[in-house]
Amino acid sequence: MSTRWPDLFTVENFFDPQLCTTVVAELATAETSAATVYGRGTATGAIDAGVRRTLRIFPSAETVELVTRRLWSCKEAIEKHFDVVLAECEDPQFLRYRKGDFFVAHQDGNTGLLRLETERRLISTVIFLSRESDVPGPNVYCGGSLVFTDHHPSSNHATFRLSVDPGSLVAFRSETTHEVTPVTHGERISIVSWYRGRV
Numbered sequence: 001m002s003t004r005w006p007d008l009f010t011v012e013n014f015f016d017p018q019l020c021t022t023v024v025a026e027l028a029t030a031e032t033s034a035a036t037v038y039g040r041g042t043a044t045g046a047i048d049a050g051v052r053r054t055l056r057i058f059p060s061a062e063t064v065e066l067v068t069r070r071l072w073s074c075k076e077a078i079e080k081h082f083d084v085v086l087a088e089c090e091d092p093q094f095l096r097y098r099k100g101d102f103f104v105a106h107q108d109g110n111t112g113l114l115r116l117e118t119e120r121r122l123i124s125t126v127i128f129l130s131r132e133s134d135v136p137g138p139n140v141y142c143g144g145s146l147v148f149t150d151h152h153p154s155s156n157h158a159t160f161r162l163s164v165d166p167g168s169l170v171a172f173r174s175e176t177t178h179e180v181t182p183v184t185h186g187e188r189i190s191i192v193s194w195y196r197g198r199v
Contacts, residue, residue: 005148005150005152005155005158005160006148006150006160006172006176007082007172007173007176008162008170008171008172009077009078009081009082009170009171009172010164010168010169010170010171011074011168011169012164012165012167012168013165013167013168014070014074014127014167014168014169015070015127015129015166015167015169016167017166017167019167020129020166020167023059023063023129024129024130024189026059026060026063027057027059027094027096027129027189030057030058030059030060030094031057031058032055032056032057032058032096033055033056033058034047034049034053034054034055034056035047035052035054035055035056035093035095036048036052036056037051037052037106050104051103051104051106052102052103052104053100053101053102053103054095054096054097054098054101054102054103054180055095055096055097055098055101056093056094056095057094057095057096058094059094064091064092067092067127067191067193068089068091068092068193071089071092071125071193071195072089074169075089075195078123078171078195081171082122082123082171082173084122084123084197085197085198086122086123086195086196086197087195087196087197087198088195088196089193089194089195089196090121090193090194090195090196091193092127092191092192092193093191093192093193094189094190094191095188095189095190095191095192096187096188096189097141097144097180097183097187097188097189097190098183098187099183099184099185099186100182100183101144101180101182101183101188102144102179102180102181102182102183103179103180104179105147105149105177105178105179106177106178106179107174107175107176107177107178108121108124108174108175108194109121109122109124109174109175109194110122110173110174110175110197111175120196120197121174121194121195121196122173122174122194122195122196122197123171123172123173123174123194123195124171124172124173124174124176124178124192124193124194125169125170125171125192125193125194125195126146126169126170126171126190126191126192127167127168127169127190127191127192128164128165128166128167128168128170128190129166129167129189129190129191130166130186130187130188130189130190131165131166132144132145132163132188136184136185136186139186140185140186141183141185141186141187141188142183142184142185142186143181143182143183143184143185144180144181144182144183144184144188145161145162145163145180145181146161146162146170146178146179146180147159147160147161147162147178147179147180147181148160148162148172148176148177148178149177149178149179150177151177171195174194
């Protein structure tokens with residue numbers, strides 16, 4: 001079991017450039033709705049723009065299935081890295097963060113604090129489809145960083161800003177505190193999902 005912080009499992013080129021381009025093109029014309037948050041007294045989630053402001057995109061069933069197959073293909077490697085046994089993978093969520101969109105610091109599950117289905121989440125995953133940049137320009141976004149915070153008393157609330165290329169997959173324990181900082185330019189396109197443990 002790794003003792004590094006943050007404990008990340010990364011696969012570069014999980015989507016090759018052509019697949020990234022194809023999926024992003026489909027997502028540009030797919031239906032959207034405001035993404036929800038959990039822990040507000042409902043198991044289905046609720047919209048709370050003070051906590052999470054982003055659009056959930058609904059691509060074709062074929063694209064959802066393709067992403068799910070890709071996630072299952074690396075399940076064993078993820079289990080080995082995190083020393084866990086995983087039972088299922090949630091349907092992926094496709095997300096578009098526009099200028100001003102964000103997601104406050106939170107945990108995805110496995111905290112022992114909520115009696116929700118999401119508590120069965122052991123490992124969270126993010127597939128990045130667009131490029132983050134410190135300088136505004138075409139086909140990039142600024143802000144929108146995935147930032148981890150270590151709340152261990154000895155860490156003095158250390159933070160880590162992740163920077164990866166489009167097409168990369170990053171997995172981390174679902175109880176790890178993380179956030180998406182406000183986007184200041186462009187659009188941040190990503191896919192998120194969660195591996196769950198056994199009942």
